[in-house]
Every structure is written in C-alpha cells, then in structure tokens.
Amino acid sequence: MSSELLEQQLEARDPDVRLMIQVRDDVQGAFEVLVERYQHRLVGILGHLVGRKEEAEDLTQEVFLRIYRARKGYRPRAKFSTWLFTIANNLALNHLRGKGRNPSTTPGGDGSSSQERALAREGTPSAQMRQVELSEVVRDALDILGEDQKMAVLLNKFEDMSYSEIADVMGRSEAAIKSLLARARNHLREQLEPYLKTGQRGA
Incomplete structure (x- = not known):
C-alpha cells in the first residue's frame, strides 16, 4: 500500500488523524481540541507510570509540546493515539531512567x-x-x-x-x-x- 493511500485510509477512519491534520494546517482551535481530548487520559496513564501527579502533568505538557513542534512534518502512519502514546511512553521511560527508576508518591499526587x-x-x-x-x-x-x-x-x-x-x-x-x-x-x-x-x- 502506498503511503498516500495509507494516509487517506487513516484520515477516513480516525477522527483524531483528521484533527491532527488540521493542527498541521494551522486550523484555529484544532490544537486546543486535541489537548482537551487527550490531556486527562495522558495524565492518568503517566501518573500510574511515574507515581506523581505533578510529574505526570509536566510530562503531558511535554508530549503536547513535541506534537505541536512536529506538526508540520506530520504524516499519518497509524492511528493518532498510537503516535501520541509512543511519544508519551518514550518520555516516561526516559524520565524514570533519569530518576533511577524510583516512582514516588505524595498525598494528592497518586495519579x-x-x-x-x-x-x-x-x-x-x-x-x-x-x-x-x-x-x-x-x-x-x-x-x-x-x-x-x-x-x-x-x-x-x-x-x-x-x-x-x-x-x-x-x-x-x-x-x-x-x-x-x-x-x-x-x-x-x-x-x-x-x-x-x-x-x-x-x-
């Protein structure tokens, strides 16, 4: 399957791919909608991974920052959520390695x-x-x-x-x-x- 055909199929099937293409094309408000759609889900999963809600929120911001910076080169190769969680997984693992793999918890920051x-x-x-x-x-x-x-x-x-x-x-x-x-x-x-x-x- 050609990459162009794959892009067309993904765009037709995945509303989040269509939304990310709008982000790529600088459609006003598209990025805010994307953040709203995934922010809480990312914080929840990253909170479980890194152990502290504050760190999960920081990592979530970094995920969205990377997506925004990469928007102009975006070419769908899989579902949008797959790409997003690949970025999140890599960031979380790097973060944990930097901490010496010791997730810690604090009151109110348990994810x-x-x-x-x-x-x-x-x-x-x-x-x-x-x-x-x-x-x-x-x-x-x-x-x-x-x-x-x-x-x-x-x-x-x-x-x-x-x-x-x-x-x-x-x-x-x-x-x-x-x-x-x-x-x-x-x-x-x-x-x-x-x-x-x-x-x-x-x-």
Whole structure:
C-alpha cells in the first residue's frame, strides 16, 4: 500500500488523524481540541507510570509540546493515539531512567483517575470506602510491575488498545506484547486475589 493511500485510509477512519491534520494546517482551535481530548487520559496513564501527579502533568505538557513542534512534518502512519502514546511512553521511560527508576508518591499526587474519584463519591459511605480502598489496592498492584508491563496493561485496559497497537507504541512484536500482558495479568491476579476474596488489604 502506498503511503498516500495509507494516509487517506487513516484520515477516513480516525477522527483524531483528521484533527491532527488540521493542527498541521494551522486550523484555529484544532490544537486546543486535541489537548482537551487527550490531556486527562495522558495524565492518568503517566501518573500510574511515574507515581506523581505533578510529574505526570509536566510530562503531558511535554508530549503536547513535541506534537505541536512536529506538526508540520506530520504524516499519518497509524492511528493518532498510537503516535501520541509512543511519544508519551518514550518520555516516561526516559524520565524514570533519569530518576533511577524510583516512582514516588505524595498525598494528592497518586495519579488517581477522575473516574475513580467519581465512583468513590457514589453510594453509601461503606461503598465509598471500599471503592477508594480497591483503587489503592489496584494502584499498589500495578506498582509491582515493571514499566513495560505496566504500560502494556494501562494501554490495554484504559485505552482499549489491541496487541498490535500496543506493539507499535512500545516498539515490540505482537507476540512479545501478548507474553508481557500474560505475565502482568498473572502478577496482578496474585496481588489482588487475597483482597477480592476477603475485602481486606494484606489479608
């Protein structure tokens, strides 16, 4: 398939590719729409990866800055989200290497998602407590994974990406991603099973 035909197909299928082409062509307001569409999703995933919300927000700004700087050379080769999360993954890994691979957390900077907070506000007080605690248990379980496993799980569960899309983001083969996710799910199951059986942390 020619690159021109691929671009046409991607533009027809992916509204975010069309939006990025508008950014490339300096259509007024297009970049702001793009930021609004992906900002919270990026902060959520990067928050899980780097451990601090403030750092996740800084990295998210850097992702958008790189996209804006690269806009004139943009030629779609895959879904827009694949390109965006490839940039985010590379930035996060470089950031963690620079820190010596030690994600840290601070109060209010745990990378918890707006969906988790919204769920925690619903229902009875005991249901709220259980939801907040379950969110913490899931985050703790994710933290035992290596960066590659964690990124693969986050893209698969939060972004609903296929194995092939995750492989593109992470520069791996599809078979490697399947293996990575299988190991990650086993680790997560081992960590979460005691809590799901008893409802108690560390049981």
